[in-house]
Amino acid sequence: MKLVTIEINKEEKAAALVNEEYVIDLQEAGKAYNVDYRFPRTMLEAIDDGENFLAEAEKIAASAHNHLDASYVYPLSSMEITLKAPIPVPRKNIICAGKNYADHAMEMGSAADIPDHPIIFTKSPTTVIGPEEPIDPHTDVTDALDYEGEIAVIIGKTGKGIKAEEAEDYIFGCTLLNDVTARDLQTRHKQFFLGKSLDTFCPMGPAIVPVKHWKGKTMSLKTLVNDEIRQETTTDKMIFSISQLIEVISRGMTLEPGDIIATGTPAGVGKGFNPPKYLNDGDEVVVQSVGIGQLKNTVNKK
Numbered sequence: 001m002k003l004v005t006i007e008i009n010k011e012e013k014a015a016a017l018v019n020e021e022y023v024i025d026l027q028e029a030g031k032a033y034n035v036d037y038r039f040p041r042t043m044l045e046a047i048d049d050g051e052n053f054l055a056e057a058e059k060i061a062a063s064a065h066n067h068l069d070a071s072y073v074y075p076l077s078s079m080e081i082t083l084k085a086p087i088p089v090p091r092k093n094i095i096c097a098g099k100n101y102a103d104h105a106m107e108m109g110s111a112a113d114i115p116d117h118p119i120i121f122t123k124s125p126t127t128v129i130g131p132e133e134p135i136d137p138h139t140d141v142t143d144a145l146d147y148e149g150e151i152a153v154i155i156g157k158t159g160k161g162i163k164a165e166e167a168e169d170y171i172f173g174c175t176l177l178n179d180v181t182a183r184d185l186q187t188r189h190k191q192f193f194l195g196k197s198l199d200t201f202c203p204m205g206p207a208i209v210p211v212k213h214w215k216g217k218t219m220s221l222k223t224l225v226n227d228e229i230r231q232e233t234t235t236d237k238m239i240f241s242i243s244q245l246i247e248v249i250s251r252g253m254t255l256e257p258g259d260i261i262a263t264g265t266p267a268g269v270g271k272g273f274n275p276p277k278y279l280n281d282g283d284e285v286v287v288q289s290v291g292i293g294q295l296k297n298t299v300n301k302k
Contacts, residue, residue, distance in 0.1 A: 001016055001017070001018065001057065001058055001061040001062075001210070001213075002016070002017040002207035002208065002209055002292075002293070003015070003016060003017070003043065003046070003057065003086065003173065003207060003208040003209075003210070004016070004017045004023060004083060004084075004086060004205070004206065004207045004208070005042070005043050005083075005084040005085065005086050005087070005088055005130075006023055006025070006074075006081045006082065006083060006084065007081065007082040007084055008025065008074075008080060008081050008082075011041075012041075012042060012084060012088055013025055013026070013027060013041055013042070014026055014027075014039070014040060014041065014042055014043045014045070014046045016057055016060060016061045016064070017076070017206075017207050018061050018064045018065070019065075020076070020293070021075060021076055022064065022068060022073055022074065022075060022076065023073070023074045023075075023076055023078075023081060023083075024060060024061065024064055024072060024073055024074075025072040025073075025074070026039045026046075026057055026060060027039045027040075027041060028071070028072035029060045029070070029072045029073075030056070030060070032070065032071075032072055033060065035056065035059075037052065037056040039053070039056065039057075040053065043086055043087050043088075043208070044087060044091065044257075044258045047087075047154065047156055047172050047257045047258050048257050048258070050156050050157060050172065050257070054210055054212075082130075083130060083131050083132070083205065083206060084130040084205075085128050085129060085130035085131075085203075085204040085205050086154075086175050086204060086205055086206075086207060086208045087128070087154070087204070087258060087260065088128060088130065089125060089128065090125040090128060090258065090259075090260055091125070091256075091258050091259075092125065092256075092258075092259060093122035093123060093124060093125060094122060094123040094124075094125070094127070094128075094152075094177075094202060094260045094261075094262055095120065095122055095249060095259065095260065095261045095262070096120070096121050096122060096123060096150075096179060096192075096196070096261075096262040096264075097118050097119065097120060097240065097245055097261070097262065097263050097264040098115075098119035098120070098121055098192065098264065099113060099114070099115055099119050099239075099264070100118065100119075100238050100239050100240055100245075100263060100264025100265075101233060101237055101238060101239065101264055101265065101266040101267065102114050102237075102239055103233075103237075103266055103267035104264070104265055104266050104267045104268075104269065104272070105239075106267070107267045107268075107269070107271075107272035108269075108271065108272065114239065115239065117248070118239075118240045118244070118245055118248050118249075120248075120249060121191075121192040121193060121196070122193065123179070123193075123196050123197050123201065123202050123262075124193075124197040126197075126199055127180075127196070127197055127198065127199065127200065127201040127202035128202045128203075128204055129200050129202065129203050129204070129297070130203070130204065130205050130206075131203070131205045131206045131295055131296060131297070132296060132297065132298075133200070133203065133297060134200065134297065134298055134299070134300030134302075135178075135180055135200050135201070135203065135279075135285070135297050135298065135299045135300065136198070136199060136200040136300070136301070136302060137279065137280075137281055137299050137300075137301050138182065138198050138199075139281075139301060141182065141185070141198065142182035142183075142184050142185055142195075142198075143184065143278075144182060144183035144184040144271070144276070144278050145180070145181075145182060145183075145270075145278050145279040145280075145299065146180070146181045146182075146183050146269050146270040146271055146276075146278055146279065147178055147179075147180060147181075147223060147225065147230070147269065147270060147279060147285050148178065148179035148180070148181060148223075148265035148269055149176070149177075149178055149221060149222070149223030149231050149265055149266075149285075149287035150176070150177045150178070150179055150221070150262045150263055150264060150265050150287070151174055151175075151176065151177075151219055151221055151235060151242075151262075151263050151289065151292075152174060152175050152176065152177040152204065152260055152261060152262045152263065153171050153173070153174045153242055153246075153260075153261050153263065154171065154172045154173050154174065154175065154208060154258065154259070154260055154261075155170055155171065155172060155246075155255045155256065155257060155258065155259040155260075155261070156170060156171055156172030156173070156211070156257055157169075157170055157172075157257055158254060158255065158256050158257065159250055159254070159255050160250050160252075160253070160254045160255070161250060161251060162246055162247055162250040162255070163247060164241070164243040164244050164246070164247040165243070167242065167243035167244075167246035167247060168211060168215050168216075168242075168243060170246065170255065171211040171242075171246075172208070172210070172211060172257065173208040173209050173210045173211050174208070174209055174211070174214060174219070174292065175204060175205060175206075175207065175208050175209070175292065176204070176205065176206070176287045176288070176289060176292055176293070176294075176295040177202060177203070177204050177260075177262050177287070177295075178202070178203040178204075178223075178285060178287050178295060178297065179196060179201075179202065179262055179265060180196070180198075180200070180201040180202065180203070181195055181196050181201070182194075182195040182196075182198060182201075183195065183270075183271050183276075183278070185198075203285075203287075203295055203297040204260075204295070205293075205295050206292075206293045206294070206295055207292065207293055209291060209292050213291070214291060218234050218235055218236045219234065219235045219289055219290075219291065219292070220232075220233075220234050220235075220289050220290045221233050221234065221235065221266065221287075221288075221289050222287070222288050222289070223265075223268065223285065223286070223287050223288075224285070224286045224288070225270075225277070225279070225283055225284070225285055225286075226283055226284055227284075230268040230269075230270075230277070231265065231266050231267065231268035231269070232266070232268070233266035233267075235263070237266065238263065238264060239264075242261075242263055245261060245263060246261070249261065279299050280299065281299055281300065281301040282298065282299060282300070283298065283299045284296065284297075284298045284299075285297055285298070285299070
């Protein structure tokens with residue numbers, strides 16, 4: 001089972017994705033099944049309810065193949081629904097790890113740029129868009145638009161001072177994220193936030209995979225631009241593992257349900273080429289991972 005947020009009748013709702021083809025409106029399915037559990041409407045409310053929600057959603061998803069013609073089940077291609085970012089409006093900034101793959105650190109400088117401690121920055125919540133939504137190139141602000149495919153984890157329960165060996169117990173699930181960046185702003189302002197926080201600069205999705213389905217496993221990560229593979233790696237090549245990142249971030253900062261941590265991008269970003277291969281109007285960017293799916297967005301100048 002994967003979890004998605006859909007928009008139906010102008011309302012955003014938590015839903016389950018089954019067999020990559022069908023979406024189940026969990027609230028309506030719960031009513032139809034007459035279950036005692038009251039399904040939350042939004043993904044953030046679902047994350048707040050944690051294990052209770054996941055257990056009940058798994059039951060609904062497991063029986064879905066017998067009810068594909070039900071009123072609460074929609075083909076993913078249905079015009080009645082729109083797939084949104086799993087968390088369309090995060091409660092807080094997205095927490096990001098910079099230069100967390102050695103090959104990316106070196107393409108941005110040299111071996112001296114490989115960090116001894118995690119580099120942590122954030123992106124504004126207003127950057128988030130969903131699958132197939134356009135990336136605004138902001139040509140009035142930047143002419144160095146770049147992509148960064150990443151695995152993102154979503155925190156599932158409140159914690160502070162979390163030890164690395166316990167970190168996975170605090171994760172709700174994972175998804176894909178594109179840390180779109182204006183490289184010239186990043187250089188000009190000598191910090192990360194502004195160049196990474198323009199509107200539409202955080203495509204996210206398509207789905208959340210609950211932690212139990214990937215716990216302890218190595219995940220793949222690939223980014224393509226106009227069908228050309230630009231980035232390809234696995235999470236075991238991170239300098240700081242997901243668990244280590246959570247330990248470092250939570251030492252003096254309370255992590256809360258719904259917090260999003262982008263875990264870093266590998267080599268192959270546009271700036272890493274000579275000459276750079278920045279994004280242009282009409283370019284299609286696809287971030288994909290086996291087991292999570294693919295996040296597709298097109299640069300579209302308004």
